[in-house]
Amino acid sequence: QQQVKQSPQSLIVQKGGISIINCAYENTAFDYFPWYQQFPGKGPALLIAIRPDVSEKKEGRFTISFNKSAKQFSLHIMDSQPGDSATYFCAAQTGANNLFFGTGTRLTVIP
Amino acid sequence: DGGITQSPKYLFRKEGQNVTLSCEQNLNHDAMYWYRQDPGQGLRLIYYSQIVNDFQKGDIAEGYSVSREKKESFPLTVTSAQKNPTAFYLCASSSPGARSWGYTFGSGTRLTVV
Numbered sequence: 001q002q003q004v005k006q007s008p009q010s011l012i013v014q015k016g017g018i019s020i021i022n023c024a025y026e027n028t029a030f031d032y033f034p035w036y037q038q039f040p041g042k043g044p045a046l047l048i049a050i051r052p053d054v055s056e057k058k059e060g061r062f063t064i065s066f067n068k069s070a071k072q073f074s075l076h077i078m079d080s081q082p083g084d085s086a087t088y089f090c091a092a093q094t095g096a097n098n099l100f101f102g103t104g105t106r107l108t109v110i111p
Numbered sequence: 112d113g114g115i116t117q118s119p120k121y122l123f124r125k126e127g128q129n130v131t132l133s134c135e136q137n138l139n140h141d142a143m144y145w146y147r148q149d150p151g152q153g154l155r156l157i158y159y160s161q162i163v164n165d166f167q168k169g170d171i172a173e174g175y176s177v178s179r180e181k182k183e184s185f186p187l188t189v190t191s192a193q194k195n196p197t198a199f200y201l202c203a204s205s206s207p208g209a210r211s212w213g214y215t216f217g218s219g220t221r222l223t224v225v
Contacts, residue, residue, distance in 0.1 A: 034213050034214075036216075041218075041219070041221075042218055042219065043115075043117075043201050043203075043216030043217050043218050043219050044154070044201070044214075044216050045216065046213035046214070046215075049213060089153065089154070099205075099214060101153050101154045102153065103152070103153040104151075104152070104153050106151075
């Protein structure tokens with residue numbers, strides 16, 4: 001059973017546009033929600049993360065929006081650039097060693 | 112620089128062979144993990160270890176084995192019992208005591224059966 005559901009599976013955005021990736025979860029014990037960015041042939045790298053006591057976290061062009069009551073969270077990439085083209089994974093975690101990944105979204109930013 | 116080193120980057124295995132993938136970290140992390148990634152797929156957990164000399168099966172442990180004799184090292188053996196081993200293998204580590212619970216990943220090993 002997929003603990004974290006992620007959509008869409010793939011996304012094509014024009015340069016300068018906004019990329020939005022959505023995730024949903026059921027387990028209310030999750031208390032840490034990271035996003036990972038993976039370029040082809042590389043390992044995922046932690047991009048940005050949020051804890052459920054805040055509704056939004058912004059780092060540069062990347063923003064996580066978190067809706068605790070709906071058990072949903074999303075990644076927004078503002079002013080998307082071709083260099084943002086990668087696969088993005090949302091994840092949810094309980095404790096420090098119990099991480100569950102979404103299935104990934106392949107983002108392509110067209111120049 | 113602190114990080115995770117996976118080797119080799121590419122590995123070719125003949126049918127019926129066992130192969131071992133190396134994972135070394137110098138982050139002083141207690142926990143280490145092995146994931147398998149198939150094309151267009153998410154990450155599936157193979158094995159994890161929270162402490163030296165102890166490890167647990169993940170979701171797809173059949174056909175794989177691990178050891179954790181040192182804190183820094185967590186090698187993965189892909190045995191001949193794994194019927195479809197061609198995949199991208201990722202090692203990761205984390206530290207329960209860290210303020211950030213994020214996992215640190217290595218650059219991966221791409222295993223191909225020939």
